[in-house]
Amino acid sequence: GEDVEQSLFLSVREGDSSVINCTYTDSSSTYLYWYKQEPGAGLQLLTYIFSNMDMKQDQRLTVLLNKKDKHLSLRIADTQTGDSAIYFCAESIGDSSYKLIFGSGTRLLVRP
Amino acid sequence: GAVVSQHPSWVICKSGTSVKIECRSLDFQATTMFWYRQFPKQSLMLMATSNEGSKATYEQGVEKDKFLINHASLTLSTLTVTSAHPEDSSFYICRLGGLPQETQYFGPGTRLLVL
Numbered sequence: 001g002e003d004v005e006q007s008l009f010l011s012v013r014e015g016d017s018s019v020i021n022c023t024y025t026d027s028s029s030t031y032l033y034w035y036k037q038e039p040g041a042g043l044q045l046l047t048y049i050f051s052n053m054d055m056k057q058d059q060r061l062t063v064l065l066n067k068k069d070k071h072l073s074l075r076i077a078d079t080q081t082g083d084s085a086i087y088f089c090a091e092s093i094g095d096s097s098y099k100l101i102f103g104s105g106t107r108l109l110v111r112p
Numbered sequence: 113g114a115v116v117s118q119h120p121s122w123v124i125c126k127s128g129t130s131v132k133i134e135c136r137s138l139d140f141q142a143t144t145m146f147w148y149r150q151f152p153k154q155s156l157m158l159m160a161t162s163n164e165g166s167k168a169t170y171e172q173g174v175e176k177d178k179f180l181i182n183h184a185s186l187t188l189s190t191l192t193v194t195s196a197h198p199e200d201s202s203f204y205i206c207r208l209g210g211l212p213q214e215t216q217y218f219g220p221g222t223r224l225l226v227l
Contacts, residue, residue: 033216042221043205104154
């Protein structure tokens with residue numbers, strides 16, 4: 001079945017790195033995504049990784065994918081207070097009209 | 113890039129009334145749109161896939177008679193919450209389908225509060 005899991009909460013100090021983890025179950029996923037959602041707002045796509053990649057770096061963001069273990073992580077370097085939000089991972093299921101299955105979300109709190 | 117609007121952005125209604133939410137693609141013709149629901153402090157749950165010119169495909173556990181979806185044109189899908197109850201209070205978000213997987217277009221969401 002389709003299931004994406006994340007830890008619920010992470011607290012870090014400003015300037016430290018944050019690592020948010022995600023596990024998924026569908027081995028046929030083609031893309032995996034990270035989204036950010038601030039309070040009362042919609043979703044913001046942060047980054048994505050294609051399933052045949054192991055790592056992707058985009059400025060302060062690093063995505064690591066372990067396809068064997070179906071484990072995805074998002075590392076935020078030099079975390080800022082503005083990074084405080086809920087972070088969702090998601091996997092795509094299907095081809096042209098693909099479904100997105102979201103994880104439960106990790107609430108990141110950045111302490112000054 | 114494609115822009116997606118939702119209307120209304122906020123709606124408060126009495127229990128028992130029906131509420132229609134529109135998802136409009138402003139510059140992309142979407143044969144498929146997806147409807148999600150997000151309860152407070154929870155994740156987004158896929159409710160249904162809206163297909164232009166045909167019936168929507170509902171996810172398991174979603175009542176098709178309660179959540180009516182009409183994909184009347186390539187730029188408009190509507191979700192009608194019929195006989196809304198307080199437990200239907202949620203954040204409803206649409207997403208365009210048919211785009212490359214690197215491209216994600218979500219609507220800004222509609223917050224529904226049923227009293």
